[in-house]
Amino acid sequence: MREEADQFGTIEISKDALFGIQTLRTLQNLSFSGRTLSQYPTYIESLAMVKKAAALANQEAGVFEEQIVNAITQACDSLIKGDHHEQFPIDILHGGGGIGTNMNVNEVIANLSNELFGSLKGSYSPVHPADHVNASQSTSDVCHTAIRLAIMKSFKPLISALDQLFEAIKGKADEFQDVTTIARTCLQDGMRVQLGNTFRGYSQVIKRRLHSLEEAVTKLHSINLGGTVIGSGVGAPNAYRDIVVSKLCEVSGIDLSHRENLYDAAQNIDDLARVSSELRILASCLLKLAKDLRLLSSGPEAGFAEIHLPAVQAGSSFFPGKVNPVIPETLIQCCFQVIGCDHVVQMTLEHGELGLNVFEGAAGANILDAMMMLEKALNTFTEKCIKGTEANRKRCEELANSFIPLVVELKEKIGYTATAQLVKVNGKVEIKNIIQNGGIERDTSNK
Known part of the structure; x- marks a missing residue:
């Protein structure tokens, strides 16, 4: 064990831990959800990118010397590569406007940097978590920027999942275009319709929601790095503020810019709320699709039975041979969760107070959760449900007549x-x- 001290006392920490006393304080005081920062690798990598860009900007601004910068950037590269993510044990949801997140990453980078100088963990010399790793920054602009980077990165696999779903449904629309069945309004019999046209409608709503979500995520490219706490930039040299975003563009490979008003960025997180709203609308549309498939496949003898969904496992521990629409039902439950995540995000928007929204981290975490759940559920839904769906042509003809x-x-x-x-x-x-x-x-x- 090693000892570290702050103004609140001394704490023993494992001598092998890369995190320090501030991380441990967060663990002891602010944990409740059971979800740790280590479970959000994209966020950790994004935080390391912000820290690397800040170090490079600080060097050009003359804040500290090249040796310190080189050590910090090497430590950041290690985190960006995926190393040491187990060293982020704090609760992803905690008070203090994200202070625990920022200090966890500061301490890990400081200890990794000092190892390059041959210093012991916890010595914080010559690289200090606050004086060097956090130089010219605040928790506010660091976490604000990193969570947006993480959402942009997490959106890419979700785009892929939605594209694959669109193509699979579109393929089924073509396959079913020669199948005539019955349409229903108010759950009552209606006119004839091509089953392919029904599926074409499903494909178009997926395509439209994807485009709307892309537009919302694009707005996250405007960030407040350099604004420090409330957008004033106090604590950061002008030379640093002028170049830090361009450094982050180089480090991340993403085209970024400053928000038009950095005070606004500190106070208002409506850009995150819009992304979350789009995820909720997408979830609502997916709910409708999954529910329709359950109805269209219902029976098979006493229901609609117009389509057959793939059988993937036993549907009942009571009824032998019964097969349930478990994949659509899994997607439905995923969508319930996504809608719940959005409710949290909208609450964080309205509960921002005065100069800083300290609940932004909760908004970001719930958006990341929603994206991750949707990506996984949609990949399963596409592969194990949509691609294997078949038309019951005999039943459809019967209903059409x-x-x-x-x-x-x-x-x-x-x-x-x-x-x-x-x-x-x-x-x-x-x-x-x-x-x-x-x-x-x-x-x-x-x-």
Whole structure:
């Protein structure tokens, strides 16, 4: 064990730990969710990118010498590569506006840097967590920037999952275009429809939601790095502020810019709230799709039974041979969670107070959670449900020739009022027989 001290006392820490006393304070005081920063590798990598860019900007601004910068950037590169992520044990959700997150990464980078100089962990010499790793920065602009980078990176696999879903549904639309079935309104029988057109509608809403989500994520490219706590930039030299975003562009490979007003950026996180709203709308559309598939595949003998979903596992511990739509139901539950995540994000937006929204970290974490859940659920949904979905052609033909679709065709021949009167006088069975036998033509005299 080693000892570290702060103004609140002395704490023993494992001598092998790369984190220090501030991280341990966060662990002891602010843990509740069971979800650790180590479970968010993209966020850790993004934080390390911010720290590397800040170190490079500090060097050009003359804040500290090249040896210190080289050590910090090497430590950051190690984290960006994926090393040492187990050294981030703090709760992803904690008070203090993200102070625990910032100090955890500061301490890990400082200890990694000092190892390069042959110094012991916890010595914080010659590289100090606050004086060097955090130079010209605040928790506010560091975490604000890093969480947006993490969301941009996490969006890429979600884009891929949505693209694959779109292509799979579009493929089924083409496959089912020659299958005529029945449409329903108010869950009651309606007119004939091509099953392919129903699936084409599903594909288009996925495509539209993807484009809307892309637009929202694009807005996250405007960041407040250099604004320090409330957007004033106090504590950061002008020379640093002028170049730190361009350094981050180089480090991350992402085109970034300053927000138009950095005070606004510190106070208002509506850009995150918009991304979350788009995720919620996407989840609502996916819910509708998954519910439709459950209905269309219901039965198989006493339901709609217009499609067959792939059987992936036993559906019941009670009914032998019963197969349930477990993949759509899994997606539905994922969407419930995404909608719940959005509720948290919208609450963080409205609970921001005065000069700084200290709940931004909770918003970011819930967006990352929503994206991760959707990506996993959609990949499974596409591979194990959509791609193996089949049309029950015999059942679809039967439904397409049921009473209401035939009556709709009759209405087009003789008009709504005449058709309604015929149904009233003759009854459904007789009218169906007459229609199928071709026994009614339009009376042009309107008698």
